[in-house]
Structure formats: C-alpha cells, structure tokens
Amino acid sequence: MCFALSVALISSNDSPDYNPCDISQWHPSQSPLLQPLNPLQTSRHLLSLLQPNTLHDVIAQAVDRYPSHELGFVTSSAHDSSIQTKTFSAFNQYVRNLARAMLEWGKPTGSVVVVYLTEHEDNMAACMGSPALSAQQAHKEGHVAHIKNLFGSATWLTNDLGAEQISTISGLEIHLLSELKASAETFNVSADWVAYEAKPDDEAILFLTSGSTGFSKAVVHTHRTILAACRAKGQSYGLTSESRVLNWVGFDHVAGSLEMHITPLLYGASQLHVHASAILADPLRLLRLIDEKSIELAFAPNFLLSKLTRDLEKRTDLFGHFDLSSIKRINSGGEAVVSKTAQAFAATMKQLSKNPSAVSFVISAGFGMTETCAGCIYDPVDVLATEPAHEFLDLGRPINGCEMRIVDPADGATLRPDGESGELQVRGPMVFSSSFVEGGWYRTGDVGIVENGVMRLSGRIKDTVIVHGVSYGIPELETHLQTVEGVTHSFLAAAPYRAPGQETEGFIIFYSPTFDLDGADASTKLFATHRALRDICVKMITLPPQFVVPIPVNQMEKTTLGKLSRARLISLFKQGQLAQHIARSEELLSEARGATYMLGIFNLAVGEMSASDNFFELGGTSIDVIRLKREGEAHFGLPEIPTIQILKHPVISSLASYVNTLLSKDSQTEEYDPIVPLQLTGNKTPIFFVHPGVGEVLIFVNLAKYFQNERPFYALRARGFEPGHPFFTSMDEMVSCYAAAVKKTQAAGPYAIAGYSYGGVVAFEVAKRLEAMGDEVKFVGLINIPPHIADRMHEIDWTGGMLNLSYFLGLVSKHDANDLAPALRSMTRKEQLEVVWKLSPPERLVELQLTAGKLDHWVDIAGSLIECGKDYNPSGSVSAVDVFYAIPLRGSKSDWLNNQLKPWSGFSRGEPSYTDVPGQHYTLMDFDHVPQFQKIFRGRLEACGLKFGQTRKFKFPDTLKRVELVRDLPLFKVLGPLQALMEGAK
Missing domain, CATH: 3.40.50.12780 (ANL, N-terminal domain)
Known part of the structure; x- marks a missing residue:
C-alpha cells in the first residue's frame, strides 16, 4: 500500500x-x-x-x-x-x-x-x-x-x-x-x-x-x-x-x-x-x-478471461450460483482483448449469476505503459449489449488530461488522416519520459488507428512479442535463431503477428537459407533447419512460430542501413506476396516427411501427415490423448483403447497396428512395463520421470514436448491400471522394478532421474539403487516433496485419497474437497463415490472417459501407493539432489521450504539446490505453469552438466504445426477404408 x-x-x-x-x-x-x-x-x-x-x-x-x-x-x-x-x-x-x-x-x-x-x-x-x-x-x-x-x-x-x-x-x-x-x-x-x-x-x-x-x-x-x-x-x-x-x-x-x-x-x-x-x-x-x-472493479487480461471462460462455461452445476450484481467494470490490458473471448466471458458470467438481468458486464479494454502510469486510454463497453465492431476490442478514448494522435512513424510528426494507421503518440500530465518529441508527445512504439475519436491498435513497432501478457524480446530471440545451421547470417527476422481469431500474439520467422531450395538435398536441409528454429522458439518464449518462411537471399531486401524491415516483411506476408515461398517450403517439407497414407487426426490436409508421424510431435497434449481415445473408440466401435497404449504407440503406423489387433481380437494382456516413452528425439542423457501419488503419467505429456530433439523423456507409470496387473505391495518392490526398467532402457550412466510429488521419494530411492550398482547418477530432481512422508501417508485415508484424486482430475475444486471431507467420512465408500460423481462436471467425465468403476479402481491404485509409503523412512544418500518447490498443499511456502524440504540436505553428499517454481502443488505442470517450469528445470539439468548439444537426425513430422490446430477439432477421422489404412500404415 x-x-x-x-x-x-x-x-x-x-x-x-x-x-x-x-x-x-x-x-x-x-x-x-x-x-x-x-x-x-x-x-x-x-x-x-x-x-x-x-x-x-x-x-x-x-x-x-x-x-x-x-x-x-x-x-x-x-x-x-x-x-x-x-x-x-x-x-x-x-x-x-x-x-x-x-x-x-x-x-x-x-x-x-x-x-x-x-x-x-x-x-x-x-x-x-x-x-x-x-x-x-x-x-x-x-x-x-x-x-x-x-x-x-x-x-x-x-x-x-x-x-x-x-x-x-x-x-x-x-x-x-x-x-x-x-x-x-x-x-x-x-x-x-x-x-x-x-x-x-x-x-x-x-x-x-x-x-x-x-x-x-x-x-x-x-x-x-x-x-x-x-x-x-x-x-x-x-x-x-x-x-x-x-x-x-x-x-x-x-x-x-x-x-x-x-x-x-x-x-x-x-x-x-x-x-x-x-x-x-x-x-x-x-x-x-x-x-x-461485493466487488465493483477488477482487472483481468485477455488470457485470464479466456482461461476463466474455458474453465467455467461448462460448469452447468454452478449456473445461477453467484451474486455478481455488484461488479460494474473489469479492466483488461497487457495484450489485445479478443472480442469473442470478451463476449463468451460475459455470457458465462451471466449464466453463473443468480440474477442475470441485474448483471452488466462492462469489459474495458485499455492501453497504457509504465511511462503513462498504466492505463490512459479506455473503452468501457457492455460487450453483450453492444456488438464489438472489430475482431479485437477497441481501446477507446483518453482519460481526462490525456491526448492521443496517430502520426507517420517515419518522421514521428506528420499527422495521419482519420482511419489510417500510424504510430500512436500520447501526451498529458500523467506521462513521464526523458524522450519526448516536439510538443511534449511520447512515442509509444505501437501502431494504431483513430476513427471517430476511438483508438484501436493494429500492430507493434517495438522489438517485442507479447504472449499471454508476457513480453519477450525479439532481438534476443533473433540472436539465438541466427546460430542455426542453414540460416544465412544477418538474413533472419522474427516479427509479431496475430492471425484472425487468434487469442494471443504470435510471430513469424523470415529467413534466407544457406542452401539452394531447388537443390537435391533441399528437403532434408529445410526440415532440419525448421525443426531447429522451432525448438529454440519453444524453449526461449514457450511458443513455436506460426510460420517459417524461407526466402532466397537474392530476394530478401534490406534497408539502406543494412537491416531487414519486419514491418515490410509482415506487409508482404499479409498481401500474399510471399505465397510462392510458403508453397515451396510446404512442398519440400512434405517430401521430407515421405507422406503416404494419411490420417485425419488434427484435421490436417492430405500431404501433411504420414504413417511415420508421431502424435506428440504434431502437438498432442494430455487432453488430446483422452480425446483420441474417445473418438477412436467411437469410430472403430471398440469398447476400449487403453490410454497407456496410445502413450506407448505414439507413431501413427504403430498405433494403427495396435488398433488392428484390437479389431482382430488378437490382443493379449501385455507384460507390465513401467516405462512410457513420451519423447524419443535427441542424443543427450535421457530423463526418467516417476509418477506422482495418483500413479498416472499423463501429467508429463505437456512437459515432455519441451525436450524434443534434445533428450529422450521417459515416464514411469505405476502397476495396476491394466487388467491382470497387481498393485505394488512395498516401496522396495516398486523401486526394484523401476530401477530394472531404467537399466533396461538405458544400459549405463550417467542417469538423470526425477519425481513429482510422491514420485520424488521413489526417484531418490531409484537413484540410490543405481548408484549401488556402480552407476553414476548425475541428476536427481525432487519436485515438491519432503524426504519424510510416512506421517503424511498415515493421514490420508480412502476418503482423503478419493478427494485428492478427484481434485487432481478436475472433478471437484480444492474448496469443495476440503468442505466435503468431514461429511463423507460418515458415509459408505459407494455413497462417497456417488456424492463426488454428482458434483463432477459431466463434460469433464466425458473428456476423461471416466466411469464410476474406473474412478473407484484408480483410487485403489493411489491407495496402494500410499500403503507403500506408510513405512518409508529415508536413509543413505545420493551424489546430489535438486529440489523444486511450489506452493504447498497447506501452510506457508517459507515453512514448507525451511522445515519440510531442507532436510533433503541430510541425504545429499553434494551441495543440494533448492529452486522456486511457479504454481501450486497440483498446478505446477498444467498449461499455465509448465512453460516456465520447463525452462527452470532444463536450466538445472544444464547446471548439472547435462547440457544441450548436437541432436540425432530423426525423421519426424513438421513440428511447426501448433497445438491450436487441433483444439476443438475431431481427432480421429480416417481417410479411406480402414483395411487400406491399416495395411498401408504397416
């Protein structure tokens, strides 16, 4: 204050x-x-x-x-x-x-x-x-x-x-x-x-x-x-x-x-x-x-409006539940607000309101900078009563005392006519800067349009791209992209770009290749170059480029100062003048992929997908796995395509072969193997990740994508999910099984082992076992788990385990889980499941393909892991530990670190590392936090000597296809007769 x-x-x-x-x-x-x-x-x-x-x-x-x-x-x-x-x-x-x-x-x-x-x-x-x-x-x-x-x-x-x-x-x-x-x-x-x-x-x-x-x-x-x-x-x-x-x-x-x-x-x-x-x-x-x-004013940027809408629009059980009549205005800034997102948010809030007619949701998009004391231009509008005029909400008119104008960016002074774009400048008593132009105007660096006194932005002059409200420097990104083999030095530019309907800002890479695009090996070289460019973008700013456009060096124009003009390149792209280069690129990439029989997964066109493509390399997420399972079962008329089999058969030809065995009823119960390969590209030391206390590994799918072309990523899944596989009965049995599986997958060290939550203590024990075998374990990552877990395990009864799992799966909120616990303990197990089942969003149950019986069995799996931990007392040590800590389930973060996690120091022969990561215990690997977590985690791997280097050449699909391509689209449409697909995919 x-x-x-x-x-x-x-x-x-x-x-x-x-x-x-x-x-x-x-x-x-x-x-x-x-x-x-x-x-x-x-x-x-x-x-x-x-x-x-x-x-x-x-x-x-x-x-x-x-x-x-x-x-x-x-x-x-x-x-x-x-x-x-x-x-x-x-x-x-x-x-x-x-x-x-x-x-x-x-x-x-x-x-x-x-x-x-x-x-x-x-x-x-x-x-x-x-x-x-x-x-x-x-x-x-x-x-x-x-x-x-x-x-x-x-x-x-x-x-x-x-x-x-x-x-x-x-x-x-x-x-x-x-x-x-x-x-x-x-x-x-x-x-x-x-x-x-x-x-x-x-x-x-x-x-x-x-x-x-x-x-x-x-x-x-x-x-x-x-x-x-x-x-x-x-x-x-x-x-x-x-x-x-x-x-x-x-x-x-x-x-x-x-x-x-x-x-x-x-x-x-x-x-x-x-x-x-x-x-x-x-x-x-x-x-x-x-x-x-009775809140009257709040703030929510576009990405939060979008998240809230996604999370709440299907909660029909909460419709009419809240008194939201007090809210008069929600300010939004940081990035442009998508009109449809604002309307969907307002409509969802109306549905959740006890008295919708008393609610007037004014979404006020605004413009401001640090130099202007935050927002100085606003456009408060009831987006349900007034249809937005453009794809993004207008930014409106200046507050009292503030002025705005649009000028020619070339000279920073010549006024542009009403309705024409140019550089936005502002002035007024709230603006402070050491770099005013004549007349006290401040150059914002943004491109805007003022029409009838109302301003809207149409682009950026600044060297930044804003992703979900976070600003990333383009020059720094370009510096790293310039190092990619295949890129002509100083002939690369990355420019911000927001496609129609896109929720957040993206970017396009324009570059001149060092090789001839008509040469004999052009397809192989182009594929490798584009893959490397994409990997750097994902790891630096958590987002791949929307397009990578190769332009021959003799057609890439520079300014008189020897620079590439991002504004001109974007203008050429929008006008379609780069279409021939984009078409040639797609032709070469298709050739590199060796496209044959195509699946309509992700709604990709013919030529964009082959039998050798990898589901996760195309952008598949943990939720997409569930959707693929659901729609595959519906399409083929199968009662069950086990989730684990999709994880173990991510390559389309392999998955097609497996589905064929289900159709021919030749499938047999497979021998239990805890190893689930989520990412196989790269030649650096693999990382093995042990499951959390719920036993499943889907949560690691989103994280594994960030290791593409760097190091393989294996997850260890608990025993008991598949029919005929018994639960583990002791920590020693589990550790022995996992250590043997790791050795079978990677014959010799150095090893990198990590575990999330409960999996952290298991990872520690696996690392000890490997060291006892004479192997080097160079990295032991322990994520938000203390060494002493026995007391915590004894605190969790069947009811607590069911509620924890239900919260983890998004069936109930943490608030509801806490409130329900006392009342549920007086009920039978069946009655408890019925209560949770009624509270669960129907859409979420369908999305997870969950039945009451499967939830009941899953709780038993989690319970078996709890039983294994009740007698666990850590002993011995490993060479060093890396502890990652987030907001704990209860208590303060400071107490969690100092009193619960710091004791890991007694089990590490080297100096332990304690690293803060964003999010809470159950959310640190979700869509909102995993982009930051992966950067921190990969940084610690590098600090331990497991650095990024040259990668093997794998023939995988064009990884420039973004996850957004698959969102809300049918995942499992088959082109051509089933038998032709199955035989051709082989």
Whole structure:
C-alpha cells in the first residue's frame, strides 16, 4: 500500500544532507519508493484533504476520512477464500513502525534498499523490488549486478525465499523482512511520525521494468504525474469511497501498484488484493470473492478471461450460483482483448449469476505503459449489449488530461488522416519520459488507428512479442535463431503477428537459407533447419512460430542501413506476396516427411501427415490423448483403447497396428512395463520421470514436448491400471522394478532421474539403487516433496485419497474437497463415490472417459501407493539432489521450504539446490505453469552438466504445426477404408 511510502529511504527529520532531487538516493523499486510520510497536521493537512498534491497527502486523506476502511489480502499459501484484513488506520501505524525500525540499520542518509518480495501485503508495507529473478545462476547474477550498477546499492530487503535465491551472489547485504517486522514491534511511533515532507515534483515512484532482454530499465514518476493519472482513472472508473476493488496483479507491475492500489486509495475505496496463483489455481475463487465482498472493479487480461471462460462455461452445476450484481467494470490490458473471448466471458458470467438481468458486464479494454502510469486510454463497453465492431476490442478514448494522435512513424510528426494507421503518440500530465518529441508527445512504439475519436491498435513497432501478457524480446530471440545451421547470417527476422481469431500474439520467422531450395538435398536441409528454429522458439518464449518462411537471399531486401524491415516483411506476408515461398517450403517439407497414407487426426490436409508421424510431435497434449481415445473408440466401435497404449504407440503406423489387433481380437494382456516413452528425439542423457501419488503419467505429456530433439523423456507409470496387473505391495518392490526398467532402457550412466510429488521419494530411492550398482547418477530432481512422508501417508485415508484424486482430475475444486471431507467420512465408500460423481462436471467425465468403476479402481491404485509409503523412512544418500518447490498443499511456502524440504540436505553428499517454481502443488505442470517450469528445470539439468548439444537426425513430422490446430477439432477421422489404412500404415 502507499502507506509503504513511510518505510523510507534511510532518513529522518534531522537529516539535513538528504536531497530529494538526487535520483541516486531513491529506492530502485517497481513500487512506491520507501519514502517517509507527510505529517497529519494543521493547515497543510487541511489542504491535503481538499486537494492531495503528493502521495503523502493521499495517505493522510485516506486515514483521516476512512480509518476503518479495509485492505484485504489472500496470500499465495491460502487454500480457501480466507482473507486477512487490516484497516487503513492499523496499516498506517504498522508501516510507520517499520519505517522507524529501518533507521536502526544505521545506513547513511539516502541509502538505497532493493526490496524483493512476493505477497501483496509485504509489497504494500515495504515496496516491491526487482522483477522475479531467473533460476539460471548466470542470468540471475547478471541481473543483480545490473541493479547494483544502476543504483550503486548492495542492500536488499527480502524474505526467506528471496534470500535463498540470492544467497549465492557475493557482495550483497541482505536483510530479512521478518527481522525488520520483529524490530518494528519494539516501536510505537505516533500516527503522524514522518521523516521528510515531499513536494509535488519530487520523484515519488521508480519502476523497474523487466526489459526486452530480461534486465531492468528505470522509469521515474513524480507525485504530480501519478496523481494526475490516478484522479483521471478514478473518474473514468466511477470510484467512490463506497467502492470495493479486487486486484490480483503484482506490485511489480505498474497496473497493480498505481491502477489498482493508489487510485482506489485516492478515492477511499476498500481494496482486496489476491495473489495471482490463488486465482489461476481456482478460477471459482474469483467469483466467490466478487460475490462475498461485493466487488465493483477488477482487472483481468485477455488470457485470464479466456482461461476463466474455458474453465467455467461448462460448469452447468454452478449456473445461477453467484451474486455478481455488484461488479460494474473489469479492466483488461497487457495484450489485445479478443472480442469473442470478451463476449463468451460475459455470457458465462451471466449464466453463473443468480440474477442475470441485474448483471452488466462492462469489459474495458485499455492501453497504457509504465511511462503513462498504466492505463490512459479506455473503452468501457457492455460487450453483450453492444456488438464489438472489430475482431479485437477497441481501446477507446483518453482519460481526462490525456491526448492521443496517430502520426507517420517515419518522421514521428506528420499527422495521419482519420482511419489510417500510424504510430500512436500520447501526451498529458500523467506521462513521464526523458524522450519526448516536439510538443511534449511520447512515442509509444505501437501502431494504431483513430476513427471517430476511438483508438484501436493494429500492430507493434517495438522489438517485442507479447504472449499471454508476457513480453519477450525479439532481438534476443533473433540472436539465438541466427546460430542455426542453414540460416544465412544477418538474413533472419522474427516479427509479431496475430492471425484472425487468434487469442494471443504470435510471430513469424523470415529467413534466407544457406542452401539452394531447388537443390537435391533441399528437403532434408529445410526440415532440419525448421525443426531447429522451432525448438529454440519453444524453449526461449514457450511458443513455436506460426510460420517459417524461407526466402532466397537474392530476394530478401534490406534497408539502406543494412537491416531487414519486419514491418515490410509482415506487409508482404499479409498481401500474399510471399505465397510462392510458403508453397515451396510446404512442398519440400512434405517430401521430407515421405507422406503416404494419411490420417485425419488434427484435421490436417492430405500431404501433411504420414504413417511415420508421431502424435506428440504434431502437438498432442494430455487432453488430446483422452480425446483420441474417445473418438477412436467411437469410430472403430471398440469398447476400449487403453490410454497407456496410445502413450506407448505414439507413431501413427504403430498405433494403427495396435488398433488392428484390437479389431482382430488378437490382443493379449501385455507384460507390465513401467516405462512410457513420451519423447524419443535427441542424443543427450535421457530423463526418467516417476509418477506422482495418483500413479498416472499423463501429467508429463505437456512437459515432455519441451525436450524434443534434445533428450529422450521417459515416464514411469505405476502397476495396476491394466487388467491382470497387481498393485505394488512395498516401496522396495516398486523401486526394484523401476530401477530394472531404467537399466533396461538405458544400459549405463550417467542417469538423470526425477519425481513429482510422491514420485520424488521413489526417484531418490531409484537413484540410490543405481548408484549401488556402480552407476553414476548425475541428476536427481525432487519436485515438491519432503524426504519424510510416512506421517503424511498415515493421514490420508480412502476418503482423503478419493478427494485428492478427484481434485487432481478436475472433478471437484480444492474448496469443495476440503468442505466435503468431514461429511463423507460418515458415509459408505459407494455413497462417497456417488456424492463426488454428482458434483463432477459431466463434460469433464466425458473428456476423461471416466466411469464410476474406473474412478473407484484408480483410487485403489493411489491407495496402494500410499500403503507403500506408510513405512518409508529415508536413509543413505545420493551424489546430489535438486529440489523444486511450489506452493504447498497447506501452510506457508517459507515453512514448507525451511522445515519440510531442507532436510533433503541430510541425504545429499553434494551441495543440494533448492529452486522456486511457479504454481501450486497440483498446478505446477498444467498449461499455465509448465512453460516456465520447463525452462527452470532444463536450466538445472544444464547446471548439472547435462547440457544441450548436437541432436540425432530423426525423421519426424513438421513440428511447426501448433497445438491450436487441433483444439476443438475431431481427432480421429480416417481417410479411406480402414483395411487400406491399416495395411498401408504397416
């Protein structure tokens, strides 16, 4: 909160040498500077109540007028909707005591403190610091060094988790927030204690942006610019002291700190700040909070609107369940809002509302930047009452005091006529920048169109691509792409592109090949080049390119400065002038694939798929496996195509042969083999992943895709899923089986073993067994599991196991699972299953092809694994362990790390590594978090010496086909007679 301004620069009332205009003395935070408060006294105080001129005045006004208004917080570790609250008055006292305690550090006046925290309440009290640090040591050290050089500061204020991340970096003076809080409890300063009285044109907030390369740049705002923005925003939002605002954006973002905190504070509105993970893990929590707290204003970027709609539109059991009449407006920014997504979201919210006619869902797309104090242009519109005019929502008109114009980007000054695109420029009292053009206009770097006073964006000039609201630097991506064999140096460009109907921004790669596209071996070389380009893109920015366009070097034009024009290439692409190059590329790739008999899986056209294609290489996901199973059974009239067989037969010819055996009734019960190959390309050390406590390995499908052409990825699946396969009866039996299977798959070390949740302790034991055999185990990855699990296993009865599995499968929410547990324990097993079955979304049951009998059996499998763990006591050690930790099932993340996970150190002969990963225990490998998890995980593999290198040449399909090609399309359509397909695929 802006009360946090009291946790000042290290200064006091008797600090005459303090200079408020010296930027080197200010706090390098993305949130308000740790600057002292203005006194609540006499004429200045009365004046501030009439017209606040500084953030100090805003605080004084809020405390004086609305002392009992509340700040609410839902933390990252909260597993329900419990809210911690503090009144404006109480929080004011709290942060003043913190400010007084900070003086005890004895730092010289004007010292800078870098604050690195995660929770909203801590950010308000002590101000957010630098952006999240990379898990890769080299990048982390570079980023910290950059911040030190930028501000000359080596003093950091953080929590236990932050201290763990930067503890290996020398030259830092680290203070813990917990220690500062303990010190603050010894003080009780007056409610008007201050150290410095700010002036309107003093620098008030210094934001650190992530920057296109990941290193921060600084943007400074004064009290005047901030208040000009906040006054205008509040007017636009219609805020009053009775308003209630919900924010989930972190304070490291300008929207979280200014738009959703200072602006409501200026108007005396109550605020509820929710950690992002709490919303992403349980979308229903957002609706419950809106209902329970009568929320009026919230924020949701396009990707969250899309996720909420996907997760909730099929929950017919919840229709009419929530009172959403209070919500008046949802702001959306960060990336363009798809009109259909906004309409679908609003329609879903209406269906979930108790009184749909009382709900008016205004989705307000907006434009803003750090330099403009977040949003400065908005278009609040009821998307159900007013049909959007374009594919993306218009961005609207400027707030009071802000102006906009569209100019020729070539000179940055010549005005473009109404309706013509050009560079968007803005100006006004809320804009702060050191690079204005004549007339005080700021060049945003975006291409826009203004028509009848309403603005919409049509592209980007900047060297970035925005994927689900996250900005990635194109120059850095291009630098890595230039290293690919087959690419002519300096003749490659990546340009942002958003195809019609596409939910998030994508990009296209244009390049000149080093080889002749009409040469004898052109198809082989083109295939290898495109595969390598795709792999780099996925691993760097989690997304493959939409198109890769090879253009002969003599046809690739450069500017007079010797650069490729991204804007011109995109223009040529849209106009169809590159069609011949795209057609030639497809022809060569088809030749490389050796297309023969085609399946209509993924709705690919003839020539795009062959019998040798791999289901997962084409973009198949864990959900696609289930859909393939369902539609395959329907098409062939088979009672069952076991999921495990699709996993074990991902190549189309192999799967076709297996289906043929089912049709001919020649199939026999296979001998149990725990190894499930999810990815077989690459020549680096394979990774073996042990299943979590539910025994299944589908959860690893999405992760395995990121290892394509780098290293094989094998999963170990529990015994008991298939008929005739008994459950494991002891940990030793399981470990012996898995160790033997690993040795059979990879005859000699070095080995890389990992396990998720329960699988972590199994992976540890397998690694011990391999070392006992004389093999080297170079990597042991333990994901969110402590070494001592026996007590936890004894806590889980059949009811708990069923509810955990049901939550894991998306049949019930975590909230429902917790609420149901006490009542279910008094019921019979059959009755418990019936309750869960009735609560389960019918569409989800169909999607998973789940029956009550299968769920019952699955619970027994999970129960058998629990029984194996009840007597487990870790002993011995391995060469080293890598522990990855996320938000635990219960308790705080700090306690989870320090008291539950740190004991792994006693079972590691080398120095263990503890790495923070995004998400919660059950969500860290879902679609929202696996892109980040894979980057962190692969970074640790590299740090252990298992680095990426040259790959084997495998003949697999064109991997440029994106997952979006298959979403919501029939998966198992067969072209031609079945027998011809089966025989031809062989």
